[in-house]
Amino acid sequence: MITAGIDMGSRSVKVVLLEELDVNGAPQLKYGVKKAYIMMPGDMDQDVAAEKAYDEALAEAGLKREDVSAVFATGAGRKQVAFAKEGVTEMTAGAKGAVFMYPAARTVVDVGAEEGRGMKTDAEGKAIDFAGNEKCAAGAGSFAEAMSRALQMSLKEFGEASLQSDKSIPMNAQCTVFAESEVVSLIHSSTPKNDIAKAVLDAVASRVCAMVRRVGIEGEVVLIGGMVHNAGFVSSLKNAMGVDTISLPDMPEYISALGCAMIAAERQH
Amino acid sequence: MIANYGYKDGSGEYYISIDTDKCIDCAAERACLTACPKQMFEIIEDDYDDQVAWIKKPNCRTLAYDCADCKPSSGYTSLPCITACTPGAIKHSW
Numbered sequence: 096m097i098t099a100g101i102d103m104g105s106r107s108v109k110v111v112l113l114e115e116l117d118v119n120g121a122p123q124l125k126y127g128v129k130k131a132y133i134m135m136p137g138d139m140d141q142d143v144a145a146e147k148a149y150d151e152a153l154a155e156a157g158l159k160r161e162d163v164s165a166v167f168a169t170g171a172g173r174k175q176v177a178f179a180k181e182g183v184t185e186m187t188a189g190a191k192g193a194v195f196m197y198p199a200a201r202t203v204v205d206v207g208a209e210e211g212r213g214m215k216t217d218a219e220g221k222a223i224d225f226a227g228n229e230k231c232a233a234g235a236g237s238f239a240e241a242m243s244r245a246l247q248m249s250l251k252e253f254g255e256a257s258l259q260s261d262k263s264i265p266m267n268a269q270c271t272v273f274a275e276s277e278v279v280s281l282i283h284s285s286t287p288k289n290d291i292a293k294a295v296l297d298a299v300a301s302r303v304c305a306m307v308r309r310v311g312i313e314g315e316v317v318l319i320g321g322m323v324h325n326a327g328f329v330s331s332l333k334n335a336m337g338v339d340t341i342s343l344p345d346m347p348e349y350i351s352a353l354g355c356a357m358i359a360a361e362r363q364h
Numbered sequence: 365m366i367a368n369y370g371y372k373d374g375s376g377e378y379y380i381s382i383d384t385d386k387c388i389d390c391a392a393e394r395a396c397l398t399a400c401p402k403q404m405f406e407i408i409e410d411d412y413d414d415q416v417a418w419i420k421k422p423n424c425r426t427l428a429y430d431c432a433d434c435k436p437s438s439g440y441t442s443l444p445c446i447t448a449c450t451p452g453a454i455k456h457s458w
Contacts, residue, residue, distance in 0.1 A: 187411040221365075229424035270374065309377075309457075310368070
Protein backbone atom coordinates (compact mmCIF):
# COMPACT_ATOMS: atom_id res chain seq x y z
CA MET A 96 0.00 0.00 0.00
CA ILE A 97 1.26 3.47 -0.89
CA THR A 98 0.14 6.64 0.85
CA ALA A 99 1.10 10.26 0.37
CA GLY A 100 1.77 13.01 2.89
CA ILE A 101 1.81 16.58 1.63
CA ASP A 102 3.19 19.32 3.83
CA MET A 103 1.98 22.68 2.51
CA GLY A 104 4.39 25.07 4.14
CA SER A 105 4.41 28.81 3.67
CA ARG A 106 7.59 28.64 1.59
CA SER A 107 7.66 25.16 0.07
CA VAL A 108 5.55 22.10 -0.65
CA LYS A 109 6.94 18.78 0.55
CA VAL A 110 5.57 15.46 -0.69
CA VAL A 111 6.43 12.04 0.75
CA LEU A 112 5.22 8.89 -0.97
CA LEU A 113 5.35 6.09 1.55
CA GLU A 114 5.10 2.39 0.97
CA GLU A 115 3.89 0.12 3.74
CA LEU A 116 5.95 -3.04 3.68
CA ASP A 117 4.88 -6.48 4.75
CA VAL A 118 7.70 -6.99 7.24
CA ASN A 119 7.53 -8.54 10.67
CA GLY A 120 9.90 -7.17 13.26
CA ALA A 121 11.28 -3.69 13.95
CA PRO A 122 8.64 -1.00 13.45
CA GLN A 123 11.11 1.10 11.47
CA LEU A 124 11.18 -1.58 8.78
CA LYS A 125 7.45 -1.24 8.30
CA TYR A 126 7.67 1.67 5.89
CA GLY A 127 9.82 2.56 2.93
CA VAL A 128 9.95 6.03 1.41
CA LYS A 129 9.27 5.74 -2.32
CA LYS A 130 9.91 9.41 -2.98
CA ALA A 131 10.55 12.61 -1.05
CA TYR A 132 9.95 15.65 -3.20
CA ILE A 133 10.13 19.37 -2.50
CA MET A 134 8.90 22.26 -4.60
CA MET A 135 9.22 26.00 -4.14
CA PRO A 136 5.96 27.36 -5.50
CA GLY A 137 7.05 31.01 -5.58
CA ASP A 138 3.97 33.12 -6.22
CA MET A 139 1.92 30.17 -7.51
CA ASP A 140 -1.48 29.65 -5.89
CA GLN A 141 -1.29 27.06 -3.14
CA ASP A 142 -3.92 24.75 -4.62
CA VAL A 143 -2.15 24.76 -7.99
CA ALA A 144 1.21 24.25 -6.25
CA ALA A 145 -0.12 21.24 -4.35
CA GLU A 146 -1.38 19.58 -7.55
CA LYS A 147 1.88 20.30 -9.39
CA ALA A 148 4.14 19.07 -6.57
CA TYR A 149 2.09 15.91 -6.14
CA ASP A 150 2.07 15.12 -9.87
CA GLU A 151 5.81 15.75 -10.14
CA ALA A 152 6.52 13.51 -7.13
CA LEU A 153 4.38 10.74 -8.63
CA ALA A 154 6.10 11.08 -12.00
CA GLU A 155 9.56 10.87 -10.42
CA ALA A 156 8.50 7.78 -8.46
CA GLY A 157 6.99 6.19 -11.57
CA LEU A 158 3.53 6.06 -10.00
CA LYS A 159 0.03 7.09 -11.00
CA ARG A 160 -2.61 8.69 -8.79
CA GLU A 161 -4.58 5.44 -8.67
CA ASP A 162 -1.56 3.68 -7.13
CA VAL A 163 -1.92 5.79 -3.99
CA SER A 164 -4.43 4.59 -1.40
CA ALA A 165 -4.77 7.86 0.50
CA VAL A 166 -3.40 11.39 0.44
CA PHE A 167 -3.25 13.33 3.71
CA ALA A 168 -2.17 16.95 4.03
CA THR A 169 -0.56 18.97 6.78
CA GLY A 170 1.03 22.40 7.18
CA ALA A 171 -0.29 25.94 7.23
CA GLY A 172 -1.89 25.51 3.80
CA ARG A 173 -3.29 22.01 4.26
CA LYS A 174 -6.83 23.14 3.52
CA GLN A 175 -5.72 24.14 0.03
CA VAL A 176 -4.95 20.53 -0.87
CA ALA A 177 -8.37 19.80 -2.29
CA PHE A 178 -7.54 16.23 -3.32
CA ALA A 179 -6.38 15.24 0.19
CA LYS A 180 -8.65 12.80 1.98
CA GLU A 181 -7.91 14.33 5.38
CA GLY A 182 -5.84 17.07 6.95
CA VAL A 183 -3.80 16.77 10.14
CA THR A 184 -2.15 19.52 12.13
CA GLU A 185 1.58 20.21 11.94
CA MET A 186 1.92 19.07 15.56
CA THR A 187 0.41 15.64 14.96
CA ALA A 188 2.35 15.05 11.75
CA GLY A 189 5.66 16.40 13.09
CA ALA A 190 5.54 14.35 16.28
CA LYS A 191 4.68 11.18 14.34
CA GLY A 192 7.51 11.59 11.85
CA ALA A 193 10.09 12.60 14.47
CA VAL A 194 9.38 9.60 16.71
CA PHE A 195 9.54 7.30 13.69
CA MET A 196 13.02 8.62 12.89
CA TYR A 197 14.13 8.79 16.54
CA PRO A 198 12.11 6.37 18.67
CA ALA A 199 13.52 7.84 21.92
CA ALA A 200 12.42 11.37 20.99
CA ARG A 201 9.98 12.92 23.45
CA THR A 202 10.60 16.60 22.71
CA VAL A 203 10.18 17.77 19.14
CA VAL A 204 11.08 21.28 18.03
CA ASP A 205 9.77 22.30 14.63
CA VAL A 206 11.14 25.50 13.15
CA GLY A 207 10.04 26.24 9.62
CA ALA A 208 9.82 29.40 7.57
CA GLU A 209 6.67 30.82 9.08
CA GLU A 210 6.31 29.36 12.52
CA GLY A 211 8.21 27.61 15.28
CA ARG A 212 6.65 25.24 17.77
CA GLY A 213 7.57 22.89 20.56
CA MET A 214 5.89 19.53 21.15
CA LYS A 215 6.02 16.84 23.73
CA THR A 216 5.24 13.39 22.41
CA ASP A 217 4.64 9.88 23.69
CA ALA A 218 6.34 6.69 22.50
CA GLU A 219 3.77 6.24 19.72
CA GLY A 220 4.47 9.67 18.29
CA LYS A 221 1.24 11.20 19.56
CA ALA A 222 1.59 14.87 20.46
CA ILE A 223 0.64 15.24 24.11
CA ASP A 224 1.50 18.89 24.64
CA PHE A 225 2.31 21.68 22.22
CA ALA A 226 2.93 25.40 22.09
CA GLY A 227 3.60 27.70 19.19
CA ASN A 228 3.66 31.39 18.53
CA GLU A 229 0.60 32.29 16.51
CA LYS A 230 1.31 35.97 16.37
CA CYS A 231 4.65 36.70 14.80
CA ALA A 232 7.56 35.32 12.82
CA ALA A 233 10.27 36.30 15.31
CA GLY A 234 10.76 32.67 16.33
CA ALA A 235 10.96 31.27 12.82
CA GLY A 236 13.11 30.97 9.74
CA SER A 237 11.71 33.99 7.95
CA PHE A 238 13.01 36.19 10.77
CA ALA A 239 16.54 34.84 10.27
CA GLU A 240 16.12 35.26 6.53
CA ALA A 241 15.05 38.89 6.86
CA MET A 242 18.02 39.61 9.10
CA SER A 243 20.49 37.87 6.77
CA ARG A 244 19.12 40.06 3.97
CA ALA A 245 19.83 43.13 6.08
CA LEU A 246 23.43 41.91 6.40
CA GLN A 247 23.54 41.11 2.65
CA MET A 248 24.40 37.47 3.32
CA SER A 249 22.86 34.21 2.21
CA LEU A 250 21.19 32.15 4.94
CA LYS A 251 24.02 29.61 4.74
CA GLU A 252 26.70 32.30 5.12
CA PHE A 253 24.66 33.81 7.92
CA GLY A 254 24.61 30.55 9.88
CA GLU A 255 28.31 29.92 9.31
CA ALA A 256 29.19 33.50 10.30
CA SER A 257 27.42 33.13 13.63
CA LEU A 258 29.57 30.11 14.46
CA GLN A 259 32.66 32.32 14.17
CA SER A 260 31.47 34.57 17.00
CA ASP A 261 31.74 33.95 20.71
CA LYS A 262 30.05 37.20 21.75
CA SER A 263 26.57 37.45 23.20
CA ILE A 264 24.86 40.62 22.11
CA PRO A 265 21.26 40.72 23.36
CA MET A 266 18.62 41.72 20.84
CA ASN A 267 15.80 43.36 22.70
CA ALA A 268 13.27 43.77 19.92
CA GLN A 269 10.61 41.06 19.86
CA CYS A 270 9.29 42.09 16.50
CA THR A 271 11.01 41.41 13.16
CA VAL A 272 10.45 44.98 12.02
CA PHE A 273 12.07 46.50 15.12
CA ALA A 274 14.79 43.85 15.18
CA GLU A 275 15.82 44.88 11.70
CA SER A 276 16.32 48.44 12.90
CA GLU A 277 18.37 47.04 15.80
CA VAL A 278 20.54 45.17 13.28
CA VAL A 279 20.99 48.38 11.30
CA SER A 280 22.12 50.14 14.51
CA LEU A 281 24.65 47.36 15.14
CA ILE A 282 25.94 47.72 11.58
CA HIS A 283 26.35 51.47 12.09
CA SER A 284 28.23 50.89 15.33
CA SER A 285 30.71 48.74 13.32
CA THR A 286 29.76 45.52 15.11
CA PRO A 287 31.32 42.62 13.16
CA LYS A 288 28.83 40.74 10.96
CA ASN A 289 29.66 37.47 12.73
CA ASP A 290 28.57 38.92 16.07
CA ILE A 291 25.36 40.34 14.58
CA ALA A 292 24.55 36.99 12.97
CA LYS A 293 25.02 35.24 16.32
CA ALA A 294 22.90 37.86 18.09
CA VAL A 295 20.05 37.30 15.62
CA LEU A 296 20.19 33.50 15.79
CA ASP A 297 20.47 33.60 19.58
CA ALA A 298 17.31 35.73 19.60
CA VAL A 299 15.42 33.28 17.36
CA ALA A 300 16.63 30.37 19.50
CA SER A 301 15.56 32.12 22.69
CA ARG A 302 12.03 32.65 21.34
CA VAL A 303 11.80 29.04 20.17
CA CYS A 304 13.18 27.85 23.50
CA ALA A 305 10.50 29.82 25.37
CA MET A 306 7.84 27.84 23.49
CA VAL A 307 9.58 24.53 24.12
CA ARG A 308 9.89 25.30 27.82
CA ARG A 309 6.12 25.78 27.98
CA VAL A 310 5.71 22.10 27.13
CA GLY A 311 8.84 21.00 29.01
CA ILE A 312 12.07 19.43 27.80
CA GLU A 313 12.08 15.67 28.23
CA GLY A 314 13.91 12.70 26.69
CA GLU A 315 15.70 12.99 23.38
CA VAL A 316 15.26 16.35 21.65
CA VAL A 317 14.74 16.35 17.88
CA LEU A 318 14.79 19.44 15.72
CA ILE A 319 12.81 19.30 12.48
CA GLY A 320 12.03 21.86 9.78
CA GLY A 321 14.19 23.87 7.43
CA MET A 322 16.15 25.66 10.17
CA VAL A 323 18.05 22.41 10.84
CA HIS A 324 20.20 23.39 7.86
CA ASN A 325 21.36 26.50 9.72
CA ALA A 326 24.28 25.30 11.84
CA GLY A 327 24.45 28.60 13.71
CA PHE A 328 20.83 28.30 14.79
CA VAL A 329 21.31 24.72 15.95
CA SER A 330 24.24 25.82 18.10
CA SER A 331 22.25 28.75 19.53
CA LEU A 332 19.29 26.49 20.28
CA LYS A 333 21.47 23.97 22.14
CA ASN A 334 22.79 26.80 24.31
CA ALA A 335 19.34 28.25 24.92
CA MET A 336 17.83 24.90 25.85
CA GLY A 337 20.82 23.85 27.90
CA VAL A 338 21.09 20.45 26.21
CA ASP A 339 24.25 18.73 24.97
CA THR A 340 22.75 17.13 21.91
CA ILE A 341 19.87 17.76 19.58
CA SER A 342 19.10 15.05 17.04
CA LEU A 343 19.05 16.39 13.51
CA PRO A 344 17.41 14.35 10.74
CA ASP A 345 19.18 14.28 7.37
CA MET A 346 16.13 15.58 5.54
CA PRO A 347 14.46 17.67 8.24
CA GLU A 348 11.98 19.49 6.02
CA TYR A 349 10.27 16.20 5.10
CA ILE A 350 9.55 14.93 8.62
CA SER A 351 6.03 16.38 8.85
CA ALA A 352 5.14 15.08 5.38
CA LEU A 353 6.52 11.69 6.44
CA GLY A 354 4.43 11.69 9.62
CA CYS A 355 1.40 12.71 7.59
CA ALA A 356 1.91 9.80 5.16
CA MET A 357 2.31 7.41 8.11
CA ILE A 358 -0.96 8.60 9.65
CA ALA A 359 -2.62 8.12 6.25
CA ALA A 360 -1.31 4.54 6.16
CA GLU A 361 -2.46 3.80 9.72
CA ARG A 362 -5.97 5.06 8.99
CA GLN A 363 -6.38 2.72 6.02
CA HIS A 364 -6.49 -0.29 8.38
CA MET B 365 -3.03 16.59 25.10
CA ILE B 366 -2.31 20.03 26.46
CA ALA B 367 -2.88 22.46 23.64
CA ASN B 368 -1.40 25.92 24.17
CA TYR B 369 -2.96 28.61 22.03
CA GLY B 370 -1.49 32.07 21.96
CA TYR B 371 1.82 33.84 21.71
CA LYS B 372 4.66 35.60 23.46
CA ASP B 373 5.53 39.13 22.54
CA GLY B 374 7.42 42.06 24.03
CA SER B 375 4.72 42.66 26.62
CA GLY B 376 4.46 39.12 27.93
CA GLU B 377 3.35 35.57 27.41
CA TYR B 378 -0.31 35.04 26.56
CA TYR B 379 -1.40 31.44 26.26
CA ILE B 380 -4.69 29.69 26.95
CA SER B 381 -4.06 25.99 27.65
CA ILE B 382 -6.77 23.45 27.00
CA ASP B 383 -6.34 19.96 28.42
CA THR B 384 -8.12 18.03 25.69
CA ASP B 385 -8.28 14.84 27.77
CA LYS B 386 -10.54 16.68 30.22
CA CYS B 387 -12.37 18.40 27.38
CA ILE B 388 -13.41 15.33 25.33
CA ASP B 389 -16.21 14.19 27.62
CA CYS B 390 -17.22 17.64 28.76
CA ALA B 391 -19.16 17.51 32.02
CA ALA B 392 -20.03 21.17 31.71
CA GLU B 393 -21.96 20.79 28.46
CA ARG B 394 -19.52 22.98 26.57
CA ALA B 395 -20.24 25.93 28.81
CA CYS B 396 -17.07 27.67 27.63
CA LEU B 397 -18.76 28.44 24.31
CA THR B 398 -21.30 30.73 25.91
CA ALA B 399 -19.28 31.86 28.94
CA CYS B 400 -16.68 33.71 26.90
CA PRO B 401 -18.04 37.19 26.13
CA LYS B 402 -15.89 37.28 23.00
CA GLN B 403 -17.00 33.77 21.94
CA MET B 404 -13.44 32.74 21.35
CA PHE B 405 -14.02 29.04 21.96
CA GLU B 406 -15.13 26.68 19.25
CA ILE B 407 -15.62 22.90 19.17
CA ILE B 408 -13.58 21.11 16.55
CA GLU B 409 -12.75 17.53 15.69
CA ASP B 410 -9.06 17.11 16.44
CA ASP B 411 -6.55 14.87 14.65
CA TYR B 412 -7.58 11.93 16.82
CA ASP B 413 -11.27 12.32 15.90
CA ASP B 414 -12.19 13.72 19.32
CA GLN B 415 -14.55 16.66 19.77
CA VAL B 416 -12.61 19.27 21.72
CA ALA B 417 -12.58 23.01 22.27
CA TRP B 418 -9.98 25.29 20.76
CA ILE B 419 -9.46 29.01 20.41
CA LYS B 420 -10.55 30.51 17.12
CA LYS B 421 -7.51 31.34 14.98
CA PRO B 422 -7.93 35.14 14.79
CA ASN B 423 -8.23 35.32 18.60
CA CYS B 424 -4.97 33.38 19.09
CA ARG B 425 -3.10 36.47 17.90
CA THR B 426 -4.96 38.96 20.08
CA LEU B 427 -5.50 37.16 23.39
CA ALA B 428 -3.99 39.92 25.52
CA TYR B 429 -6.62 42.35 24.24
CA ASP B 430 -9.50 39.91 23.87
CA CYS B 431 -9.23 38.66 27.45
CA ALA B 432 -8.49 42.02 29.03
CA ASP B 433 -12.16 42.73 29.79
CA CYS B 434 -12.42 39.59 31.95
CA LYS B 435 -9.24 40.12 33.94
CA PRO B 436 -9.26 41.43 37.54
CA SER B 437 -8.47 44.98 36.41
CA SER B 438 -11.90 45.02 34.78
CA GLY B 439 -13.69 43.93 37.91
CA TYR B 440 -13.79 40.15 37.49
CA THR B 441 -12.56 38.05 40.38
CA SER B 442 -12.52 34.89 38.30
CA LEU B 443 -12.36 34.35 34.57
CA PRO B 444 -15.73 33.35 33.07
CA CYS B 445 -14.21 30.63 30.85
CA ILE B 446 -12.31 29.01 33.72
CA THR B 447 -15.32 29.21 36.01
CA ALA B 448 -17.59 27.68 33.39
CA CYS B 449 -15.19 24.85 32.64
CA THR B 450 -15.89 22.70 35.69
CA PRO B 451 -13.63 19.83 34.53
CA GLY B 452 -10.75 22.31 34.85
CA ALA B 453 -9.50 21.97 31.30
CA ILE B 454 -8.85 25.69 30.71
CA LYS B 455 -5.94 27.69 32.09
CA HIS B 456 -4.54 31.13 31.34
CA SER B 457 -0.79 31.75 31.48
CA TRP B 458 -1.19 35.39 32.64
